[in-house]
Amino acid sequence: xxxxxxxxxxxxxxxxxxxxxxxxAVKNVNLDIKKxxxxxxxxxxxxxxxxxxxxxNGLNKPSSGKVLxxxxxxxxxxxxxxxxxxxxxxxxxxxxxxxxxxxxxxxxFGPENLGLEPKIIRQRVDDALKxxxxxxxxxxxxxxxSGGQKQRIAIAGIIAMxxxxxxxxxxxxxxxxKGRAEIIETLKRLNSEKGITVVLITHFMEEAESAxxxxxxxDGEIIDDGTPKEIFKKVxxxxxxxxxxxxxxxxxxxxxxxxFDISTDVISIEDTALKISAVLNSxx
Amino acid sequence: xxxxITFGQFYDSKSLLxxxxxxxxxxxxxxxxxxxxxxxxxxxxxxxxxxVFSILLVSxxxxxxxxxxxxxxxxxxxxxxxINMFYGEGEPIVSFWIFSLTLEGISRAIFMALRIALxxxxxxxxxxxxxxxxLTDAIEHLLSxxxxxxxxxxxxxxxxxMTIALRFIPTLIEEAEKVMNxxxxxxxxxxxxxxxDRVKALIxxxxxxxxxxxxxxxxxxxxxxxxxxxxxEGKTRMKQMTLSVCDLWISSGAVLISGGIIVxxxxx
Amino acid sequence: xxxxxxxxxxxxxxxxxxxxxDAVKDVSFSIEKGEIIxxxxxxxxxxxxxxxxxNGxxxxxxxxxxxxxxxxxxxPREIxxxxxxxxxxxxxxxxxxFEETVFADIAFGxxxxxxEGDELKNRVIETCKMIGVKPxxxxxxxxxxxxxxxxxxxxxxxxxxxxxxxxxxxxxxxxxxKGRENVMQIIKSYREATDATVVIISHSMEDMALLAxxxxxxxKGELVMxxxxxxxxxxxxxxxxIGLNVPIVTRVFYELKKLGVNVxxxxxxxxxxxxxxxxxxxxxxx
Numbered sequence: 001x002x003x004x005x006x007x008x009x010x011x012x013x014x015x016x017x018x019x020x021x022x023x024x025a026v027k028n029v030n031l032d033i034k035k036x037x038x039x040x041x042x043x044x045x046x047x048x049x050x051x052x053x054x055x056x057n058g059l060n061k062p063s064s065g066k067v068l069x070x071x072x073x074x075x076x077x078x079x080x081x082x083x084x085x086x087x088x089x090x091x092x093x094x095x096x097x098x099x100x101x102x103x104x105x106x107x108x109f110g111p112e113n114l115g116l117e118p119k120i121i122r123q124r125v126d127d128a129l130k131x132x133x134x135x136x137x138x139x140x141x142x143x144x145x146s147g148g149q150k151q152r153i154a155i156a157g158i159i160a161m162x163x164x165x166x167x168x169x170x171x172x173x174x175x176x177x178k179g180r181a182e183i184i185e186t187l188k189r190l191n192s193e194k195g196i197t198v199v200l201i202t203h204f205m206e207e208a209e210s211a212x213x214x215x216x217x218x219d220g221e222i223i224d225d226g227t228p229k230e231i232f233k234k235v236x237x238x239x240x241x242x243x244x245x246x247x248x249x250x251x252x253x254x255x256x257x258x259x260f261d262i263s264t265d266v267i268s269i270e271d272t273a274l275k276i277s278a279v280l281n282s283x284x
Numbered sequence: 285x286x287x288x289i290t291f292g293q294f295y296d297s298k299s300l301l302x303x304x305x306x307x308x309x310x311x312x313x314x315x316x317x318x319x320x321x322x323x324x325x326x327x328x329x330x331x332x333x334x335x336v337f338s339i340l341l342v343s344x345x346x347x348x349x350x351x352x353x354x355x356x357x358x359x360x361x362x363x364x365x366x367i368n369m370f371y372g373e374g375e376p377i378v379s380f381w382i383f384s385l386t387l388e389g390i391s392r393a394i395f396m397a398l399r400i401a402l403x404x405x406x407x408x409x410x411x412x413x414x415x416x417x418x419l420t421d422a423i424e425h426l427l428s429x430x431x432x433x434x435x436x437x438x439x440x441x442x443x444x445x446m447t448i449a450l451r452f453i454p455t456l457i458e459e460a461e462k463v464m465n466x467x468x469x470x471x472x473x474x475x476x477x478x479x480x481d482r483v484k485a486l487i488x489x490x491x492x493x494x495x496x497x498x499x500x501x502x503x504x505x506x507x508x509x510x511x512x513x514x515x516x517e518g519k520t521r522m523k524q525m526t527l528s529v530c531d532l533w534i535s536s537g538a539v540l541i542s543g544g545i546i547v548x549x550x551x552x
Numbered sequence: 553x554x555x556x557x558x559x560x561x562x563x564x565x566x567x568x569x570x571x572x573x574d575a576v577k578d579v580s581f582s583i584e585k586g587e588i589i590x591x592x593x594x595x596x597x598x599x600x601x602x603x604x605x606x607n608g609x610x611x612x613x614x615x616x617x618x619x620x621x622x623x624x625x626x627x628p629r630e631i632x633x634x635x636x637x638x639x640x641x642x643x644x645x646x647x648x649x650f651e652e653t654v655f656a657d658i659a660f661g662x663x664x665x666x667x668e669g670d671e672l673k674n675r676v677i678e679t680c681k682m683i684g685v686k687p688x689x690x691x692x693x694x695x696x697x698x699x700x701x702x703x704x705x706x707x708x709x710x711x712x713x714x715x716x717x718x719x720x721x722x723x724x725x726x727x728x729x730k731g732r733e734n735v736m737q738i739i740k741s742y743r744e745a746t747d748a749t750v751v752i753i754s755h756s757m758e759d760m761a762l763l764a765x766x767x768x769x770x771x772k773g774e775l776v777m778x779x780x781x782x783x784x785x786x787x788x789x790x791x792x793x794i795g796l797n798v799p800i801v802t803r804v805f806y807e808l809k810k811l812g813v814n815v816x817x818x819x820x821x822x823x824x825x826x827x828x829x830x831x832x833x834x835x836x837x838x
Contacts (some may be wrong), residue, residue: 109511247822
C-alpha cells in the first residue's frame with residue numbers, strides 16, 4: 001500500500017444474484033485513487049459505476065479481489081465503521097439521505113454515531129455547514145429547501161465525519177442547472193481548500209471538465225483512464241459506449257472533420273474560442 | 285396546503301413555556317393531569333381550572349388555537365358526560381325505562397367533562413410550545429432509564445422511528461399530490477362514483493406511493509449506514525438539554541398548583 | 553390555426569407557502585397546431601404551474617385556456633375529456649406505474665376514456681409499435697423493466713390516449729445521454745405518427761435549440777419571451793440576467809466575437825456553427 005493512495009482496488013469483481021440469475025456488475029477492476037485528487041467516473045446507466053461507488057466504502061463487499069481504504073480491507077467486518085468514516089458516500093436523491101427534520105440535527109447524525117463529545121459535534125456541524133455554504137439554513141427544515149440545497153446538506157452530513165474521501169454517486173442527476181452548479185462548485189472548493197479527495201460519478205460531461213482524472217466505465221470495466229483532455233479527444237469511442245462529449249469538444253471535432261486544422265484537446269468555452277480564432281486568423 | 289399540516293401543532297413564540305426544557309414540560313404535564321383527576325371537590329377543581337387557564341395565558345399562544353383542539357374533541361367530551369350522567373348510584377330525579385338521572389350523576393358528568401377539557405388544554409399547551417423534534421428527544425431522554433431493564437434498543441428505535449416519520453411525512457404528502465395529479469392526467473376519476481368505486485380509484489395512487497416509500501426506506505437505510513449508524517450503539521447527542529431558570533419557574537408553578545389542589549381537597 | 557390559446561392566465565396558491573413560490577401572473581400566448589414549443593425557466597418560475605393549467609389539472613384564478621377555440625372550463629364536468637386531449641407527462645413518470653402488467657398500465661388512460669375490448673387492445677398495441685415498446689414486454693410487470701424502459705412505458709400510457717397536444721415536464725430528467733436520446737426519439741415518433749402539438753419543459757438549452765420551433769421563457773411567474781430559438785438565444789444577456797444559460801456553442805460564438813472575429817450571435821447548434829465557420833474560412837480561402 002502506497003501512502004499517497006486513499007483507495008486501492010485490486011482485481012475487483014462484484015456479482016449479484018437476482019431470480020436465480022447471476023450478474024457481474026464489476027469485472028476485474030484495478031484502480032488507485034490518490035489522496036487529494038479529483039476524479040470523475042463516467043459511464044451510462046448500468047455500466048457498474050454505482051456498484052463501484054458502494055464497493056469503495058464497504059457498503060457492497062467484493063465477490064473477489066480487494067478494496068483497501070487507507071490500507072484497511074473493506075471486507076473486514078470489524079473495521080466497518082473505520083472504513084465508512086474515511087470514505088463518505090453521497091447518493092443521487094437528496095431527499096432519501098436526510099434523516100432529521102432540522103438541518104443542523106441532520107448534519108449531526110454522523111458525528112453522533114461516532115460517539116463524539118457534544119461540543120466537538122457542534123463545532124463540526126457548524127464547520128461542515130459553513131463549508132457547503134448552508135450555515136444560515138441550520139435551523140430550517142429540509143423539505144422547504146431546493147434540491148441543490150438539500151444535496152449540499154447531505155454533503156455536509158458526510159464531511160462532518162471528517163472523511164478523507166468523498167464519493168458521490170450522480171449527485172446532480174436530479175437537480176436543475178443552478179443546483180448542479182452549486183454542487184460542482186462546492187466539491188471543487190472542498191477539494192482545493194480542505195484537501196478532501198473527491199470521486200464524482202456522473203453522466204454530465206461538463207462536470208468532468210476540471211477534474212484531475214477521468215475514468216470511463218462500460219459494462220463493469222474501466223475502458224479508459226486519463227486527463228479530461230485526453231479522454232474527450234476520443235469522441236467516437238465515448239459515443240460508442242452511450243456517452244456524450246461536451247458541446248465544445250463536439251464543435252472542434254466536427255470542425256476537424258470538415259477539414260479544419262484544429263485539435264480537440266480543449267474543453268472550456270474560452271479556450272475553444274481562442275483555438276477557433278487562431279485557426280481562422282492563421283489562414284488569412 | 286396539505287404539506288403544512290405536519291408542523292401544525294407547534295406555534296412559534298417566545299414565552300416562558302417555549303424556553304423551558306421539554307423534559308420538564310412533559311413531567312409537569314403528567315403531574316398536573318394526575319392532580320386534576322385528584323381534585324375531588326368543586327373548589328379544588330375550580331382552582332385547577334383557573335390554574336390551567338393561567339398556563340394557557342403564559343404560553344402566549346392565541347386562545348382560538350386551544351379552542352380549535354377542543355372542538356375536535358368535543359364529541360368525545362359530550363359522550364363521556366352523557367355516560368357518566370346515567371351511570372352509577374344515586375337518588376333518581378327523573379327515570380325512564382332502565383335509565384335514571386341522578387343529582388350525583390349530573391355532578392359526576394360535569395366533573396368528568398371539566399377534567400377532560402383541562403387535560404386537553406394542558407396537553408395542547410405542551411404541543412403548541414414544543415417542536416415535534418424536541419418532543420421526540422425529550423421522550424427518548426425520559427425513557428432512557430428503561431435501558432437498565434434491557435429495553436435500551438426499544439427506546440432508541442422508537443425515537444429513531446419518530447424522527448424519520450417527522451422527516452418523511454411532508455415528503456410523502458407531496459409525493460401523494462404528485463401521483464394523484466399524474467393519474468388524473470391519465471383520466472383517473474377520483475371524485476365521482478359510490479364508495480366502492482372511490483376505494484378502487486385509490487389503487488393507482490396507493491400502489492405507486494407504497495412502492496416509493498419502500499424505495500425511499502431502502503435508500504435511507506443505505507445512507508444511514510454510510511453515516512456510521514449501527515443501531516445507536518455508543519451514540520452521543522449534539523444537543524444537550526440543560527435546565528435553566530425558566531424550568532425553575534414553571535416547576536415552582538406546577539408545585540404550587542398541585543399543593544393548592546391538595547389543600548383545597550383536604551380543607552373543604 | 554391556434555390549437556391552444558392561453559389568455560391572461562393567473563394562478564395564485566391559497567395559503568402561505570413561503571418556499572414554493574410557483575405562481576403565474578397574467579400569461580398569454582397561443583400555440584399553432586403541430587408546433588413544438590419549448591418552455592424554459594428556472595425552478596419556481598411558474599412553468600410547472602403553467603402547464604398544469606393546459607389540461608385542466610389546475611383551474612386558473614384568472615384568465616382562460618382555449619383548446620380548439622373553446623374554453624376548457626366551459627363545462628367543468630367535462631374536464632376529464634380535456635385531459636385526454638391534452639396529455640401531460642410529469643417529471644419522472646415511471647413513478648406513476650401501478651398495474652400488474654405493462655399492457656394494463658398503458659391501457660389505464662384509454663380505459664378511463666371509455667375504450668374497451670378490441671379497440672382498447674389495438675390502441676395499446678398500436679402505441680407500443682409507434683414508440684418502440686417491445687411486444688414481449690406487454691405481459692411483464694412494469695416493475696421488472698430497466699429505468700429507461702419504465703419511462704418509455706409510462707410515456708406510452710399518456711400517448712395511448714392519443715392526445716392532440718402532449719406536454720412533457722422535463723422528460724429527460726435523471727437519464728444518461730443514451731436515455732435522453734431515446735426519450736427525444738419517442739417524442740419525435742409520436743409526432744410523426746399523429747401530427748400532435750408538443751410542449752416541452754426542459755433545462756437543457758441544447759435540446760431546446762435542436763427541437764423547438766418556438767421557446768417560451770418564464771421568470772417569476774411571468775412570460776418574458778416567446779419567440780424562435782434564434783431570437784431567444786441571440787438575446788443571451790437577457791437570459792443570463794434571469795439566471796438562465798444559453799447553449800454552449802452560442803457562448804463560444806459570444807467569445808469569438810469578443811476576440812474580434814466577426815461571427816453572427818444567433819448560432820445555437822453545433823451543426824449551424826460548423827456551417828458558419830466553414831463559410832467564413834471558405835471566404836477567406838477564396
